[in-house]
Amino acid sequence: MHNEIMALKKITDPRGSLVVLEQGQGLPFAVKRCYFIYDTKGDAPRGFHAHKTLEQILLCVAGGCDLTLDDGKSKTTIRLDDPATAVHVGPMTWREMSNFTPGCVLLALASDVYDESDYIRDYGEFKKQVLS
Numbered sequence: 730m731h732n733e734i735m736a737l738k739k740i741t742d743p744r745g746s747l748v749v750l751e752q753g754q755g756l757p758f759a760v761k762r763c764y765f766i767y768d769t770k771g772d773a774p775r776g777f778h779a780h781k782t783l784e785q786i787l788l789c790v791a792g793g794c795d796l797t798l799d800d801g802k803s804k805t806t807i808r809l810d811d812p813a814t815a816v817h818v819g820p821m822t823w824r825e826m827s828n829f830t831p832g833c834v835l836l837a838l839a840s841d842v843y844d845e846s847d848y849i850r851d852y853g854e855f856k857k858q859v860l861s
């Protein structure tokens with residue numbers, strides 16, 4: 730399982746900053762899908778699922794949120810609030826996103842197309858599968 734905080738390549742000049750994720754330059758998989766979450770509510774957490782096979786890169790391009798990752802044995806919470814820092818979330822990791830700031834935009838780069846059958850949305854079922 731790969732859950733890893735990634736420092737992204739950032740190019741800053743007097744005009745501002747540019748962050749790049751590029752195949753062969755630290756992107757750990759071929760990206761087949763991109764989506765973003767916005768208009769979030771601070772008191773409306775999201776996620777509460779794991780993926781059987783999907784890998785994703787998650788980062789907040791604006792604002793911030795807490796990302797809690799659970800591999801079935803331990804939980805860790807990461808504050809995502811830097812557009813130049815991403816988290817690589819591997820398969821069989823329960824994730825929850827909460828405490829969104831106003832204006833938060835959470836960007837996801839995914840290793841595969843959307844497939845609801847790849848989701849495990851029941852925590853008991855996740856624990857059973859991840860610990861077996």
Ligand code: T46
Pocket residue numbers: 762764766775776777785787824837843
């Ligand atoms: C994840 C976290 C970080 C689609 O139709 N296509 C898509 O590509 C996605 C991602 C979602 N959907 C539909 C499925 C649901 O009817 O959009 C609706 C909301 O999705 P969900 O409740 O899964 O959203 P989150 O924020 O709980 O989770 C999402 C991703 O689904 C998930 O893969 O890891 O963001």
